[in-house]
Amino acid sequence: MVCAENYGSGSAPHADGPGQRRSYGLLMQKRLTPMAVIETRALSKRYGSHRGIEDISLQVERAEVFGFLGPNGAGKTTMIRTLLDLLHPTGGQALIFGLDAHRDSLEIRSRLGNLPGSYATDAHLTGRQILNLLAGVRGLADLGRAEELAQRFRADLDRPLAHLSRGNRQKIGLIQALFHRPELLLLDEPTTGLDPLMQEEFMRLVAEERERGVTVFVSSHELNEVERICSRVAIIGDGRLIAVEAVADLLGRASRNVTLQFDGPAATDELSKLDGVHDLEERDGRVAFKLTGDVNPMLTVAARHRLRDFQVTRPSLEEVFLTYYSQDAA
Amino acid sequence: MSARSLHVAVPRTAAKSSARRPQPVRSLVARGLADRWRSVLAWGIGGGLMCAFTAGVYPSIQDSLGQALEGYPEGLKEAFSIGELSSVEEYLSAEAFGWIVPIAVSFFAIRSAVRSIAAAEEAGHLDALMSAPVSRRELVGATFITTAISTVGVLALVALLTGTSAAVFGAGLSTGLLLAGTANVWPFAMVFGALALVVTGLRPGPGVTTGVSGAVLVAMYVIDLVGKLADPVEFLRHLSLFKYYGMAIRDGIDPLAFAGITLGALLLAALGAWLFDRRDLDG
Numbered sequence: 001m002v003c004a005e006n007y008g009s010g011s012a013p014h015a016d017g018p019g020q021r022r023s024y025g026l027l028m029q030k031r032l033t034p035m036a037v038i039e040t041r042a043l044s045k046r047y048g049s050h051r052g053i054e055d056i057s058l059q060v061e062r063a064e065v066f067g068f069l070g071p072n073g074a075g076k077t078t079m080i081r082t083l084l085d086l087l088h089p090t091g092g093q094a095l096i097f098g099l100d101a102h103r104d105s106l107e108i109r110s111r112l113g114n115l116p117g118s119y120a121t122d123a124h125l126t127g128r129q130i131l132n133l134l135a136g137v138r139g140l141a142d143l144g145r146a147e148e149l150a151q152r153f154r155a156d157l158d159r160p161l162a163h164l165s166r167g168n169r170q171k172i173g174l175i176q177a178l179f180h181r182p183e184l185l186l187l188d189e190p191t192t193g194l195d196p197l198m199q200e201e202f203m204r205l206v207a208e209e210r211e212r213g214v215t216v217f218v219s220s221h222e223l224n225e226v227e228r229i230c231s232r233v234a235i236i237g238d239g240r241l242i243a244v245e246a247v248a249d250l251l252g253r254a255s256r257n258v259t260l261q262f263d264g265p266a267a268t269d270e271l272s273k274l275d276g277v278h279d280l281e282e283r284d285g286r287v288a289f290k291l292t293g294d295v296n297p298m299l300t301v302a303a304r305h306r307l308r309d310f311q312v313t314r315p316s317l318e319e320v321f322l323t324y325y326s327q328d329a330a
Numbered sequence: 331m332s333a334r335s336l337h338v339a340v341p342r343t344a345a346k347s348s349a350r351r352p353q354p355v356r357s358l359v360a361r362g363l364a365d366r367w368r369s370v371l372a373w374g375i376g377g378g379l380m381c382a383f384t385a386g387v388y389p390s391i392q393d394s395l396g397q398a399l400e401g402y403p404e405g406l407k408e409a410f411s412i413g414e415l416s417s418v419e420e421y422l423s424a425e426a427f428g429w430i431v432p433i434a435v436s437f438f439a440i441r442s443a444v445r446s447i448a449a450a451e452e453a454g455h456l457d458a459l460m461s462a463p464v465s466r467r468e469l470v471g472a473t474f475i476t477t478a479i480s481t482v483g484v485l486a487l488v489a490l491l492t493g494t495s496a497a498v499f500g501a502g503l504s505t506g507l508l509l510a511g512t513a514n515v516w517p518f519a520m521v522f523g524a525l526a527l528v529v530t531g532l533r534p535g536p537g538v539t540t541g542v543s544g545a546v547l548v549a550m551y552v553i554d555l556v557g558k559l560a561d562p563v564e565f566l567r568h569l570s571l572f573k574y575y576g577m578a579i580r581d582g583i584d585p586l587a588f589a590g591i592t593l594g595a596l597l598l599a600a601l602g603a604w605l606f607d608r609r610d611l612d613g
């Protein structure tokens with residue numbers, strides 16, 4: 001655990017311009033050691049007899065982009081809303097910045113930005129009116145980096161939201177989550193409705209925020225996106241945590257898809273006897289199977305034969321995700 | 331390590347180059363008033379035109395009113411607080427300020443309170459707002475203040491149109507009594523606006539909140555009416571706010587009743603804030 005005195009008083013140096021922001025990022029890198037920005041301890045939320053989330057314990061460290069994955073109704077949004085104190089937990093505890101998510105919620109919320117899933121607000125308001133309201137609530141004399149973000153996302157701040165497409169409303173949602181330069185971002189399905197170009201821009205922005213020392217907690221169905229931006233993910237099913245792992249480890253440990261095209265009789269029997277080989281299929285000398293664990297025994301078998309083609313592919317996060325759920329369901 | 335010590339340990343990356351003191355209540359009230367000016371105009375002009383018509387016709391019918399009233403049953407006259415109707419103030423009280431105006435303005439206050447929280451919550455608008463550093467109590471407080479100011483706006487329009495009409499048609503309406511009569515509606519309406527905040531704290535949704543608050547308003551009117559008509563149940567009038575509302579446009583404001591009703595509204599708003607603080611927000 002990190003000692004308080006390592007960080008000084010905790011007051012923020014001013015970071016007006018981009019240059020100053022960069023130097024502040026460096027300052028943070030030098031002064032800080034990793035610590036949990038989000039920590040939940042057996043966090044539970046039930047709605048009467050209905051399950052929300054159960055016994056969720058996890059830690060998200062500073063400057064980490066953390067993915068929170070699960071199918072519809074798994075409890076992702078309940079988790080985020082409990083962290084924000086919009087829902088009161090029925091068990092366990094959540095700490096953000098080391099502060100109690102319920103008791104110290106105001107202090108916490110002054111330091112984070114949130115994009116709710118299905119972002120909605122008064123449709124007759126313009127983006128600028130929404131941001132002005134939030135700037136007043138947050139004690140900002142101006143709209144911070146809202147103009148810069150609006151330019152970047154090609155968002156129109158001066159039209160009522162009722163006149164904007166879903167994707168353009170989502171851009172306003174992203175801007176209101178980011179314009180005050182929060183230390184923590186909670187993003188629930190952030191790229192919903194965004195076109196591919198804007199999705200790319202969003203992913204660049206997340207990478208920049210991480211460089212700046214911002215922690216990002218992102219719930220998403222877009223597993224390709226999660227695979228690209230997240231360093232670790234938690235997988236949740238039926239309100240319970242199934243796994244928390246580094247994306248690289250998760251993909252590395254997952255079954256590889258192997259295809260061997262034999263130039264002659266296929267070594268099906270030899271391969272099927274190897275540890276870690278499963279779902280083996282053979283057709284016209286082409287053997288396809290999934291392989292977990294050590295690849296060397298398989299290579300040894302393959303080397304004893306003449307091959308026409310050889311292919312090993314890692315599964316996408318989506319395949320891993322589906323594997324987890326099929327195991328969980330079983 | 332305590333949570334507090336960790337709190338000190340965390341750096342603030344937010345660039346507050348142009349920071350000022352957060353003013354959540356002020357910001358919410360300003361936004362709420364900007365959102366409501368059209369409805370203030372609609373309700374104020376609607377109610378004001380009705381009262382203006384009532385005041386405007388008085389000079390032309392005042393001579394025949396005495397004859398017409400002779401045929402009215404005494405109980406009915408008592409129920410609707412119809413006296414001799416020998417002044418425009420009495421006439422306005424019987425026709426408008428005794429029931430239609432307080433009921434209508436109370437509905438405005440209920441709708442205003444419901445709009446800011448219960449309706450916004452059902453539409454999913456509160457998640458983004460409540461992710462900012464604004465407490466539930468501040469939200470309820472801002473809603474109460476917004477409703478209070480908006481209600482003043484509605485009543486000011488009612489007073490303006492009524493007074494103008496009375497002056498144009500020579501009704502001889504006392505400005506002091508007109509202001510007293512309209513001002514007296516304000517705490518009455520705020521009780522029902524605050525009642526809507528209490529119901530909101532119980533989380534039934536905007537439709538039920540409006541329905542329950544409105545039903546209590548109408549029930550109080552009916553109880554007061556029945557209590558006036560039937561002596562055996564007269565005691566029930568103590569349950570109705572109309573009993574304490576009085577006839578300020580004829581008699582002037584009763585300061586004790588005015589203060590008591592205002593205090594009641596504040597206590598209800600505080601109860602609403604306490605209940606809202608304790609429950610989950612629907613997303």
